[in-house]
Amino acid sequence: MSIQYKKYCCVTCDLVYDEELGFPEEGIAPGTLFEDIPDDWTCPECSASKSDFFLVE
């Protein structure tokens, strides 16, 4: 069974976090679910909070 990965978008700069790809350069491995990213993590582009990302439908 394959996991349904989701995408989240930063409200400030439009950067997209794709769970399937992760952000390896930021220390977030591919396949990391958004909810498993630490709460103090910030947007690598603009430093917005994790809570400033919204689910992309």
Next chain:
Amino acid sequence: MKPIVIIGSGHAGITLARELRVINKETPIILITQESGSAYYKPNLSKAISLGKSADDLVMKNVETLKSELNIFIKTLTRVESIDTEKNTVVIKNRLIESIIYKELILAIGATPFDLPIEGDGKNDVVSVNNLDDYRQFKEKITNKRNILIIGAGFVGIEFASDLFASDYQVTVVDMEAWPLKKALPQQMGETIVNSFPKDRVDWHFGVAVTKVERQGNSLDVTLSCGKKLTVDMVLSAVGIRSNTCLAKDAKIKVNRGIVVDEYLRTNINNVYAIGDCAEISGHTLPFIAPATFAAKALAKTLLAEPTTLNIPNLAVAVKIPTCPTVVCPSLDLAGNWVVEGDAPDFIARFMNAEKTVTGFALTGKAISQKMTLLKECVTPQLR
């Protein structure tokens, strides 16, 4: 109920409005702006030509969406004429002149490009791109041009150079310093960046200034301080910005290089605050997006919850140069030395103060993967 009044619809002003709404859904908020009020991400302005984006394409949320999503009043295309800090009012001019009373006033009025001491009848043809409307005009003007001269090889200048050569323009870069991004990285890295650009597309002139711009038919004749003359189609100035302080100064609010605020973002006048590019804290103006985001979050808490000081962690900024990936974390401590390791183009540079503490860093090439490690090595800047 008196409203919270925010002047400015840049990143700082709009982020503050959003953060206030996170805490309180009801408190009245009025945002006043000279611009159209649409939200856009300013760093995109220096990398949008190669993506073929129009000014409208860069709008992330138009003003009507912002008004309804945030439940705030936005007065667009409106100038603030003056502030009366005794009566707690701002006088605004749109078609009419009116006075708005505030409970708290937040200045998020940004910064303006430096006015260069340039001679010649082409001085007014020198453009700069500091907001979305500037970009709209720039995009229109550049369409039929080919040779573009950029004054300044800082963050904005180098990103424009990269964006424009990638869009088939012939680019000339002129900077007073000896290498690009001099304030943020050492010479080896600056040279690495220069070498990453194709030599037949980008021409560099370091250690000189533009002294004169003269009209010559549809072209511009540019004279450099070394005496050299160049003929180009367009001149773009990216020499940096200075905080907008006049409005504050006229209202007897303390200003220096920026509007002076303490660690709570308070000016010397009760109920008046400043954030973003217009503010100065402990002698520092804090450009870039991220410090403004942190300031907006702290101030929202101060205004609607409990007093909260601004604390900014170390922040690494990616410079968008596809030919040479570059990440910098500029030091607030200006005294110190660069210690560089690696071989071109993959350098790690640490900025060390007199106590051998790492207070900033820069990374190029493959070394950008070391960002998280370097961020941990770096001491947290103190703003008090």
